[in-house]
Amino acid sequence: MNMGTSMSKKGEHNYSATVVWTGNSGDGTKNYRAFSRNHEITCGNKPIINGSADPAFLGDSSRYNPEELLLSSLSACHMLWYLHLCADAGITVSNYTDNAEGRMIETNNGSGHFDKVMLKPIVNIGADDDSELARSLHDKAHSFCFIANSVNFAVECEAEIRCG
Structure with a gap:
């Protein structure tokens, strides 16, 4: 099993x-x-x-493709670490949405590779929470992310923090 x-x-x-x-x-x-x-x-x-x-x-657009699943894995891993770190730091996250984007380049021999992923989380935190600390925790989340630590291309983050 x-x-x-x-x-x-x-x-x-x-x-x-x-x-x-x-x-x-x-x-x-x-x-x-x-x-x-x-x-x-x-x-x-x-x-x-x-x-x-x-x-x-020649794939079916109604089904997930490996490239989308890789991008989703990077986004989800970052989010899970971020939520963990916010909880530890006393920051209350009420909403988190990431509109991640990735770029894959095809090579002349028909293969290809990702060269960049940009995470774009929009995070709502409590009105009295420290927005600068909340922003900085994205860097820490990135350094802890198992998936980002396993890939050989740039994974960047442009986070938007909203208070209240």
Whole structure:
């Protein structure tokens, strides 16, 4: 059984995911346009994530693509660290929305890579909370983010802090 995550020894966390290609329309990968890029992602008993490729690579625009999932992972990890740090610092966050953006560059050989991600969180904090401290905690969250620490491209943050 796929458990999704487990802890083996102190400080070590192991994760698992199952990705199943569901896009065989009968001829398999006979040619590049003969198959769908659709697939399903599962982690244990959690709901299925319907995936595909980016439409630029013949994917289904109604499904999540790996690039969107990478961007979402960076955004979510930053947010979770930020909320933790605000709670520890006595800052009350009442709302947090990130409109993250990422840029992937295709190379001449057909491969590609992300070269930049910009997180753009809009954070509402309590009227009496320290907005400068709230702003500075984004830097600390970034330094702690497991996902940002695992990628080889720039992850930047332009946060907007709203009091009240």
